[in-house]
Amino acid sequence: MEIEKSRIIFEDIKRFLNNHFSDNYNESIEYEDCFHITIYSKEKEESSVWFEFDIGNAELIVGYGISHIHYGKQYGQEISEGLNRLLDFFTAKMKRTEFYKGKVNFKNVYEIQKKNESYRNLGTSSMLFLYPFWRKTTKKVTEHSELIKNENIITELEQLRERINNVC
Numbered sequence: 001m002e003i004e005k006s007r008i009i010f011e012d013i014k015r016f017l018n019n020h021f022s023d024n025y026n027e028s029i030e031y032e033d034c035f036h037i038t039i040y041s042k043e044k045e046e047s048s049v050w051f052e053f054d055i056g057n058a059e060l061i062v063g064y065g066i067s068h069i070h071y072g073k074q075y076g077q078e079i080s081e082g083l084n085r086l087l088d089f090f091t092a093k094m095k096r097t098e099f100y101k102g103k104v105n106f107k108n109v110y111e112i113q114k115k116n117e118s119y120r121n122l123g124t125s126s127m128l129f130l131y132p133f134w135r136k137t138t139k140k141v142t143e144h145s146e147l148i149k150n151e152n153i154i155t156e157l158e159q160l161r162e163r164i165n166n167v168c
Contacts, residue, residue, distance in 0.1 A: 005167050006055045016160055049089040062086045067110040067123030080168035087161050094144040102135040
């Protein structure tokens with residue numbers, strides 16, 4: 001995707017966020033033409049979706065929690081795929097399962113559930129050493145509701161998805 005098309009899509013996404021998440025997202029400029037945006041749940045949940053769009057280098061990183069995926073030709077995945085995944089995060093339920101040995105969190109599993117589907121693994125983060133491996137494993141599951149539930153906003157999101165797919 002060329003730079004001008006990427007800028008158009010980025011501005012469309014920012015307009016959408018300003019309209020519906022104005023108090024629930026943070027933007028930082030990493031360097032010229034590289035932006036990092038985190039979108040927080042409007043509810044009192046510890047839930048965030050984030051993306052980093054390096055327009056100049058044609059790279060997009062989309063994440064939930066610590067789990068993330070890189071998109072761009074250099075990774076063998078089109079940026080449009082990543083943008084569609086980002087939009088999926090707005091209308092899907094998410095789940096984080098934390099695994100503990102004693103009081104030490106040694107592994108997290110991140111999952112997504114689209115409408116009427118079972119949960120699908122997004123990624124796992126874990127530490128290899130320096131935790132009490134001999135202790136009993138316990139887990140804590142936290143489910144996060146969709147960031148968007150309003151049908152009118154979902155319709156607007158789908159229009160944004162259509163623009164992305166037409167431009168990309």
